[in-house]
Amino acid sequence: MKTFCGRANPSTGALDWVEESEEYDYHQEIARSCYADMLHDHDRNKKYYQGIRAAVARVKARGEKVIILDIGTGTGLLSMMAVTAGADFCYAVEVFKPMAEAAQCIVEKNGFSENIKIINKHSTDVTVGPDGDMQMKANVLITELFDTELIGEGALPSYEHAHQNLVQEGCEAVPHRATVYARLVESELLWSWAQLQPAEVEGVRLAPPPAVAHCAGAHAVCDIQLSQVSPHSFTPLGPLCSIVDFSKPVSSAFQSHSSQFVAQSGGRAQVVLSWWDLDMDPSGSIVCTMAPSWTYPQPKMAPWRDHWMQSVYFLPVESRVREGEELSLTVCHDDYSLWYSLSLQSAAENQAPPSRPCCTCQAHLVWTRPRFGELNDRRRTESYVRALRSVLREDSVCLGVSDGSLLPVFAHMIGAKKVLFFGPCGHMMMSKQVIEQVNTSYFFIVLPHQDKACLFQISVLMGEPYFSTSLLPWHSLFFWYCRTALAGLLQPRAAILPCSATLHMVAVEFQDLWRIRAPCGTCEGFDVTPMDEMVQRSLDFRESREAEPHPLWEYPCRALTQATAVMTFDFTQCVPQQPISSQGSLPFIRIGRCHGVALWMEYHLTDDITVSAGLIGPISEQGECEWSRHRKQGVYFFRSPCESSGDGRAAVSYSFTFEPSLGDIKMDFSV
Secondary structure (H helix, E strand, C coil), X not given: CEEEEEEECCCCCCEEEEXXXXXXXXXXXXXXXXHHHHHCCHHHHHHHHHHHHHHHHHHHHCCCCCEEEEECCCCCHXXXXXXXXXXXXXXXXXXXXXXXXXXXXXXXXXXXXXXXXXXXXXXXHCCECCCCCECCCEEEEEECCCCCCCCCCCHHHHHHHHHHHCEEEEEEEECCEEEEEEEEEECHHHHCCCCCCCEEECCEEEXXXXXXXXXXXXXXXXXXXXXXXXXXXXXXXXXXXEEEEECCCCCCCCEEEEEEEECCCCEEEEEEEEEEEEECXXXXXXXXXXXCHHHCCCHHHCCCCCXXXXXXXXXXXXXXXXXXXXXXXXXXXCCCCEEEEEEEHHHHCCCCCCCCCCCCCCHHHHCCHHHHHHHCCHHHHHHHHHHHHHHCCCCCEEEECCCCCCHHHHHHHHCCCEEEEECCHHHHHHHHHHHHHHCCCCCEEECCCCCHHHCCCEEEEECCCCCCCCCCHHHHHHHHHHHHHCHHHEEXXXXXXXXXXXXXXXXXXXXXXXXHHCCCCEECCEECHHHHHHHHHHHHHCHHHCCEEECHHHCXXXXXXXXXXXXXXXXXXXXXXXXXXXXXXXXXXXXXXXXXXXXXXXXXXXXXXXXXXCECCCCCCCCECCECCXXXXXXXXXXXXXXXXXXXXXXXXXXXXXXXXXXXEEEEEEC
């Protein structure tokens, strides 16, 4: 059965009514899941297996039958490990129906149907008793309910309920303990993702307004691959602290924990870097750690995983600390999230635990963290200021088309006669309030539904372009559609900035990212092909023919071909009526395994000023790539990787078609 669904088109700005299968959302969720990544995480699987064997052995040593409760079973892998280790019976709970069905198939395929019962419920809905889901309470609790922040998927309420209702008192638990670690640091790079920094335009220092500078910001965790943040990018101000020990008894109520330490060096306390460990046994001899690679004596030996990363927390207020100062770092948590604060030890005893920080300036609601970093990029700002300076005149009337952009402020400071905004009503009103805090000069706000006949003729149309609704690089072509809609307002020789954009591609070998789309087959000796088949069916539904967004600075890759521009979009002209097509091929020039293609946009502000949202430097001789931290790039994964001999005899053939009516780019690749 198919239904009509209204979907906002990020490129055209239109509300498209499309005919979608009722299974569309189902396939989307499976195709974008992290299950394959978890199955490929050998370190995680091995540590769980060791912990399960030890727990089962301890129960058997007491002469008891081993009854397992496995909450969040996923594929059923941990339950099969438990039965193999000698458990008598497993109750495997999985709330996501497609995953529960896949687990049932996997359990049957591996011959464990008589020992494992799949329960398709949330664990808090599971019942115990003769007529219940479980015949008896379990004496071993196995869970995999964690996210990058540890508790963000509701681990605490689930644990709390399980201990009260589903497991025996004094039961064994795998993992047995979780410990959160935190380190206070100063980092100009990371802090630039949290607060607007001063900028200099035409010799005038543009400082963030007090309301923005003093705002505590958004409380949500910033989860990243911290291994890709060089230790040279931050200065530790204190030691690594064991700040929260989540062990029995578990409570989802608000709690706070403090760690006292002496500052190792002076500096600006800005950021807390955090990760956690799982102790799979009571003695702590089986440990699964999320520590970034640079904490290892041999960084290349660190396990890679994307389903669990590391956390960056921004302190509500930047503060100066002196070497030798006695400090207290406090973490608070509710049932789903954590937040940090810093104080002097002498003052900490008399302070109440800090409440959850929230944004009061609206800037943190308008700008994402990568967007803050983009706005604080001085080199990027200089490029836009230089481009604006080349097109602005004293009588210039400028119209800005970008979400929450500082370009109108820059244009005003350079000397434009009048500056106007254009954009969606709700977001633009919020952007207006933020921008007016940055510069108190009055800006006319142009909204799409207003009568355009009353407006001035525009001499400069400018955009970064940036739109909060953009997911893939080419979604920023919304600027082109806005330019087309505004054609009647433009002076005959109006300057368009950027004047054009190009779509670029390069074939790549990923160091690790390929794992999220690779079939697993056999995992720790268990056949999980039903899972592979389910994911592939969902990918074939649509996703395998589309690119997906990824911040490639977090995911190292090697270029196996040259990078090349494959499509050009001329913003000085209106969006054409007919499709734009491009075909060609790129020879492999380096030896490696090609997993797919990376795609990004470059914006040509003027004939000689270009800003890249992808590669920001030349590809090294070995193929190493340096990517922008501000925007996500597109990744098109090949269904099967292909080997490159690097002699140029093999090539990636490509075909791109831009459909103006859809605002989308269809692409196809072959080797």
